[in-house]
Amino acid sequence: MKSIKKFDYYILLEKITPLIAVIFALLVGAIVIMLIGENPVFVYKTLFSNAIGNRDGWGNVLFRATPLIFTGLTVAFAFRCGLFNIGGEGQMYIGTFLATWVGFTFTNLPAFILIPLCILAAAAGGALWAAVPGILKAKTGVHEVIVTIMMNWIAASLTFFLVLKFKAPPTAAMVAAGVKQMIPHTSEIAEAARLPRLYTIFKFLNINFPSYNQVNVSFLIAVGVAILAYYILWKTNLGYEIRAVGYSPLAAEYGGISVAKNIILAMVISGAFAGLVGTNEVMGFKYRWRQELFTGLGFNGIAVALLGKNHPLGVVLAAILFGILNYGGAIVNIFTEGRIPRELIMVLQAVIVIFVVISDEVVKRLIRQRRKTL
Amino acid sequence: MPEIALEMKNITKRFPLVVANDKVSFTVYKGEIHALVGENGAGKSTLMSILYGLYQADSGQIFINGKKINIANPNVAINLKIGMVHQHFMLVPPLTVAENIILGMEPKKNNIFIDMEKAIKRVEELSESMGFKIDPKAKIENISVGIQQRVEIIKVLYRGAEILVMDEPTAVLTPQEVEELFGILRSLKKQGKTIIFITHKLNEVKDVSDRVTVMRRGKVVGVKNTKDTNQEEIASMMVGRKVIFEIEKKPLNLGKTALKVEKLEALNNKGLPAVKNISFEIKEGEILGFAGVEGNGQTELVEVITGLRPASSGKIFLYDKDITNYSPRSIREDKIAHIPEDRRQRGIISNYTVAENLILGSHYRSPFNKGLTLNFTAINNHANNLIKDFDIRPSDKDNLLKSLSGGNQQKVIVARELYGEPKLLIAAQPTRGLDVGSIEFVHQQILNERDKGKAILLISADLEEILSLSDRIAVIYEGKIVDVLDPKKTDEKEIGLLMTGSTTNKKLSKVK
Numbered sequence: 001m002k003s004i005k006k007f008d009y010y011i012l013l014e015k016i017t018p019l020i021a022v023i024f025a026l027l028v029g030a031i032v033i034m035l036i037g038e039n040p041v042f043v044y045k046t047l048f049s050n051a052i053g054n055r056d057g058w059g060n061v062l063f064r065a066t067p068l069i070f071t072g073l074t075v076a077f078a079f080r081c082g083l084f085n086i087g088g089e090g091q092m093y094i095g096t097f098l099a100t101w102v103g104f105t106f107t108n109l110p111a112f113i114l115i116p117l118c119i120l121a122a123a124a125g126g127a128l129w130a131a132v133p134g135i136l137k138a139k140t141g142v143h144e145v146i147v148t149i150m151m152n153w154i155a156a157s158l159t160f161f162l163v164l165k166f167k168a169p170p171t172a173a174m175v176a177a178g179v180k181q182m183i184p185h186t187s188e189i190a191e192a193a194r195l196p197r198l199y200t201i202f203k204f205l206n207i208n209f210p211s212y213n214q215v216n217v218s219f220l221i222a223v224g225v226a227i228l229a230y231y232i233l234w235k236t237n238l239g240y241e242i243r244a245v246g247y248s249p250l251a252a253e254y255g256g257i258s259v260a261k262n263i264i265l266a267m268v269i270s271g272a273f274a275g276l277v278g279t280n281e282v283m284g285f286k287y288r289w290r291q292e293l294f295t296g297l298g299f300n301g302i303a304v305a306l307l308g309k310n311h312p313l314g315v316v317l318a319a320i321l322f323g324i325l326n327y328g329g330a331i332v333n334i335f336t337e338g339r340i341p342r343e344l345i346m347v348l349q350a351v352i353v354i355f356v357v358i359s360d361e362v363v364k365r366l367i368r369q370r371r372k373t374l
Numbered sequence: 375m376p377e378i379a380l381e382m383k384n385i386t387k388r389f390p391l392v393v394a395n396d397k398v399s400f401t402v403y404k405g406e407i408h409a410l411v412g413e414n415g416a417g418k419s420t421l422m423s424i425l426y427g428l429y430q431a432d433s434g435q436i437f438i439n440g441k442k443i444n445i446a447n448p449n450v451a452i453n454l455k456i457g458m459v460h461q462h463f464m465l466v467p468p469l470t471v472a473e474n475i476i477l478g479m480e481p482k483k484n485n486i487f488i489d490m491e492k493a494i495k496r497v498e499e500l501s502e503s504m505g506f507k508i509d510p511k512a513k514i515e516n517i518s519v520g521i522q523q524r525v526e527i528i529k530v531l532y533r534g535a536e537i538l539v540m541d542e543p544t545a546v547l548t549p550q551e552v553e554e555l556f557g558i559l560r561s562l563k564k565q566g567k568t569i570i571f572i573t574h575k576l577n578e579v580k581d582v583s584d585r586v587t588v589m590r591r592g593k594v595v596g597v598k599n600t601k602d603t604n605q606e607e608i609a610s611m612m613v614g615r616k617v618i619f620e621i622e623k624k625p626l627n628l629g630k631t632a633l634k635v636e637k638l639e640a641l642n643n644k645g646l647p648a649v650k651n652i653s654f655e656i657k658e659g660e661i662l663g664f665a666g667v668e669g670n671g672q673t674e675l676v677e678v679i680t681g682l683r684p685a686s687s688g689k690i691f692l693y694d695k696d697i698t699n700y701s702p703r704s705i706r707e708d709k710i711a712h713i714p715e716d717r718r719q720r721g722i723i724s725n726y727t728v729a730e731n732l733i734l735g736s737h738y739r740s741p742f743n744k745g746l747t748l749n750f751t752a753i754n755n756h757a758n759n760l761i762k763d764f765d766i767r768p769s770d771k772d773n774l775l776k777s778l779s780g781g782n783q784q785k786v787i788v789a790r791e792l793y794g795e796p797k798l799l800i801a802a803q804p805t806r807g808l809d810v811g812s813i814e815f816v817h818q819q820i821l822n823e824r825d826k827g828k829a830i831l832l833i834s835a836d837l838e839e840i841l842s843l844s845d846r847i848a849v850i851y852e853g854k855i856v857d858v859l860d861p862k863k864t865d866e867k868e869i870g871l872l873m874t875g876s877t878t879n880k881k882l883s884k885v886k
Contacts, residue, residue, distance in 0.1 A: 237743045244734070247725045253682060254712070254720045255734035256703030 014363050018307050018314070021355035022321065028355075029348045038340055046335050047328035057327065059198065059213035065316075065323030066215070066280040067092075069222035071301025072308055072315035073229050074126075074274040078144075079310045080233055081266035082246035087133060087148025088274040089298025090155030091126035095275020097159045098125035100282050100289040101166065103189025111192035118193050118283055119221070119276070126275020127268045129155060134267025138260035144267070156293055160184070163291045185290040195284040216284030218276075222319075225273060226312040232269070233312075242266050274298060303353045325349060378440065379404040379568040380425070380537055385434035387420055394420040395431070396592040402537070407559055407569045409579040409600070412589035413612055413809030415779055418572050421589075422539050426458050427451040438537075457535025459526045461542045465514045472497045472510035475529045500528045504561045506554075520551035527558065537568045544578055545807075548667055549837055549870035556582045574809065576605040577838075588612055613811045621817060621842050624825050629658025630693065632829030633679075633798050638688035640678045648674040650853035652688075656798070656829040661820070663844030663861075664833045666873045671853035672833045673715060676802050679831070680712045681705040692798060706735050711796035713787055715803040715833065717780070721787045724776035728766065729757035731775050732790050756793075764789040765815075781812030788819055799823050802833040817843060837866045849873050 030040035051057045071088040078085035085091075099122035106114060133147035168187040170180070195217040202209035233239035244252040245262045253259055277297060282289060304322060308314025329345030380402040387395040395417045402408045412418050423429045425436065427445040435442055438454055445451050451458075465474050476493045483489040497510040501524070508524060517525075523543060530538055540559075544552045559569055559582055571583060579586050579600060586603065588596045588611040596611050610616050633656040642648035648671045656662045666672055677683035679690055681702040690698045692708055700708070714720035722731050733742045733753055741752035757771035764785045766778075775783055784804070791799065801820055805813040820843060824830055834840050840847055840861075847859045849872040857872050 236747050237738050238746070240730070240737050240748060244723055244726070248719065248723045250716070250719045251721065251723045251734070253702060254680075254714055255737070256701070256706045258701075258703075 011367075014367060015309075017359040017363050018309065018318070018356050021307075021352055021359050024355045024359070025348055025352040028351050029344070032344065032347060033340065036340065036344075038336065043332055043336070043340055047332050048324070050331040050335075051324040051328035055208070056210050056213055059209065059215040060327045061320060061323040062219050063213070063215040063280075063285075063323070064326045065319040066219045066222045066284075067277045067297045068300055068304050068319035068322050069219075069226060069316055070273050070277045070280075071298050072304030072319050073226060073301075073312060074270045074298075075301045075305035076308065076310040076312065076315050077229055077233070077273060078130075078266055078270035079305065080239075080246050081242045081262060082249065083134075083137070083144050083263065083266060083270070085130065085133075085148055085267065085270050086145060086299070086302060087130060087151050087271070088301045089294055089296075090148070090152035091129040091271040091274035092277040092295075092298050093152075093155040093159050094129040095122040095124070095126035095272070096278030096282055097162060097289055098122065098275070099278040100186055100189060101162075103193035103283065104166075104187045104288070107190040107192075109190075109192060114190060114192045115195065115283070118189070119279055122275045122278035122283075123272035124275065125278075127272040130267040130271020130274070131264065134264040134271075137267070138263040152294070152298070159289070160291055163289055166289075168288070183290050183292070186288050188287045189282065193283060194287055195279060197284070214285055216280065218280035218284040221276065221279050223316065225276060226316050229269075229273070230312040238262075238265065274301070300349075303349060306353060307356050321352075322349060376403040376406070378402070379438070380570075381437040382421065382425065383435045383437070385421065385424060385431045385436075387417075387424060387429060387431050393592050395424070395434075397434070398589070398592070398594050400587055400594065401597075402568055402570060403585070404568055405563060405566050406584040407563055407571055407582055409571045409573060409583035409586040410589070411573055411576070411579060411586060411608060411612060413574075413811060414781060414807070415591075415809075416589040416612070417592040418589055419541070420592075422458070422541065422570070422572065425451065426456060426539065452533050452535075455534050455536040456539065457530030457533060457537070458539045459523070459530055459541065459543060461545060463522050463526055465522060465525060467515035468513060470511050470513055471508060471517070471525050471528075474514055474525055475510075475532050477529075479533060496532065497528060500531050503565065504558045506558065518551075519546050520548070520554065523547070523551075523555065524558070527562075531567075535567070537570065538562065539570045539572070541572045542574070543571070544573065544575060548874060549866050550874060552578070576608050579608060580605060590614055609810055613809075621821065623821065623843075626845055627659045627825075627827070629827055631655050632658050632693060633831065634689075634691040635679070636689040636691070638675070638678060638690065639686045640674050640683055641686055642671075642674055647686075648853050649678060649685075652850075652853070652855055654848060654855065654858075656831055658829050659824055659827045660845045661824050661830040661832050661843055663840040663847045664831070664850050665837060665840045665847055665869050666833075666835075666850035668835050670850050670873070672802070672850055674853075675850075676712070676715070676800055676831075676833060679705075679800060680710060703735075709795070709797040711791035711794075711799045713784075713791055713799070713801040713804050715806070717783060717787065717806075722775045722783055725774060727772050727774055728761065728778070728786060729753050729771040731786050732757050732760055732771075732793075734790065736794065760786075760789040760793065781808045781815075784808055784812060784816060788816060792819060792823065796823075796828065798829045798831065800831045800833075803835060804832070805834075805836065805839060813839075837869055840869070841866065851875050 033040040033043050051061050071092065074088040074091065075085055099118045102118050102121040106117065129151060132151060133144045136142040136147050137144045163184045163186055166186045167181065168185055197213065197216045198219065199209050199211045199213055233243060241252065241257045241262050242265065244255065244257055245259050249259050300322065304315055304318045307318035325345045325348055329342050332340050333342045378401060382398065382400040385395050385398045398417065398421055400421060410418050420429065424431050425445065427447045427450050436445060443454060472490065472493045475497055481489040481492045494510040497508065501508040506524065508521065514522060514525065543555060547555060562569060573579060583600045586598050586600050586608060587594055588608060590612060636653050638649055638652045639647065640649040652675060654662065664672055674683055678685045681700050685698050689696060692710065695708065697705055697708060718724065723734065733756065736742060741749055743749065754771060761769050761771060766782050766785045766789065775786065804816050804820065808816065820830060820832065832840065832843055844861050847861055847864065847869065848855045849857045849859065849869055851873055859869065
């Protein structure tokens, strides 16, 4: 009986490898901070106390975590079907642009129609963009990694083309000053298309929360989508089939499951998650499309999914951790008057990812060694 | 008293979930062929892995030629002249026979270049010493499995082995090749080599070994001189109870034609013809066995019938319905059950639980699926019932399939496939790699289905299985049915010749 307990202990270890990785990464970060000549205890204290030591900090963390939840789920969901969707960036672009277009085009619709319509447009845009690699993979076997990467560039170029087509007219102030748009951007979406900030809900509940905090309803949508992803994967027939294809396409085929159909569906759903980033970035924050070449949110989703072990709950937690590091890092940068660069936080994130991969492999080998019997 | 070549004393090896070897003592005399038998999981492989230095024993000692030794890794074992012929060959396909044999111990010319001439000469010497010829310049990928095994044996001898461990060497061979292998083993014995022969197959123990050690659940349950024992005794020692060897078959009771295959053709994965103009029928209550060396179109034939591979021409009828090139799902809905030959890749999803595996193929139908969501009450009840009916162990429906033994994985497949009263059962290599107890179980299930009036297509590389279960035997060679035989009027020898492409003059009356 004792030996069985020991075995469970290894299983537990397997589950918490990301936590171990985070601890190791923070230690490595501490060494780097010391090399720069700063005090790691002070840096970490500043980082964490500002990020999660008060409500404003938490709001900022969750605001930064929201898009990462969406893009993390994008990667995790496709991965459950055995697909490596690294096209979250492009799917996010198309979804977000489509939502923006709906938002500034159908300006006379009431909020209770326009908001759902914009959300739907965001999801549909992402889904559409992911459907292409899905169909190509299912029908011709072209690897999804290649196609999604190329689709990222097409999305960036396409939105660039579209933003110039739908460029906002210059404001009176700009005309007076004789300046042009520095970053190409569209008109603002209608008031009725905007998601309220969480501040309004807290106010209603009589909870003290700063009104300027940018965290908005999109965070709740993200959490809802994570629950939805979990529900689809583990409680529905569709999820059973998607995971079966992911684990063993041959066995799935044998069991009468259409591998092609599930690959396409998994990509479409995964892409829809990416498109929903638009609910935070446009509907809840900028209220307009502003052209950038890759925000990195889509790519960071890969790290988030990896850290979250491709599980929706893990993705939410990993996204929050990245939110803490992003926001806390910015604060540390200000507090140390730039002596600790923000890039240090990127190093930390990268080290975490590397340690997740390493500790995953180490624990796997430990378990294999234990299990290698008979 | 014969000289002792190897003695393992009180070997204990614990793994977290099991005691794989529990105070095992194992003695092998110099120059004997010693069979080591036991069911899967009995601890044979663990014991041999300890001998070969792949594992360290928790306690116990090993003596070779009377000297106590410590085998830390396989290199130590090789230096001690212990050689292992693995069940899965460790050969490099594009290299030649000689190149594979010398790999890692190449003879050198001027300390720089490989001395191929010397290598080839040595390989020829070794093969002649065992009474066969081998082409040292042939590439591994171009020679048969039987010859590849000889290469493995030469490889071990080249490294100077005096004690050879052979892990289930006959699993991949045809009956003729098995005979030839036994000839090789006997000539090695004559040269004074010591051979440890791991097997499940009791007739082989009887044929070739001098002594036999039987293991069960990590313990040695008996050591016998082969000539003083018999198959029944060894089998009951292995499983711990009496085993029924003679399969009781009820008289044939044929019904309507269930499956009719007409001039079927199909390609393999490389796009070459694999199934060539095959026609046959199976009636209700009948088992049609397909005998043949693996890779002669059996796999493709089954895949075409089950919808996993398109037919390039020809027709398949289930009763009167043309099901040619239907999807796997609709063929399942027409009640064709399939125990696939590739258990691990096709038959199970090893990361799914027992309960999840038991609904594969019917997961989208009532009662397991209600609307969009799975009905876990129904799924769990279904699992608990089948676990009980088919005695799947451990009996927890939430275990991942990969944690089950091969025999229990196969029980999960059999339970799933027989559920829902199939009209046709296709069983491909249904007992491969299973232990005696599980084989008995699977055979009984197949016969029950036959007696219930189901049509059964059995494919097996195990001729004993084909002969004892089938009502008719079709021999398949290079994608064609070369003959159809009556199992009562044929034997392993005749089938063995037919399935390797030689034709017999003795034409048997076909039971058609």
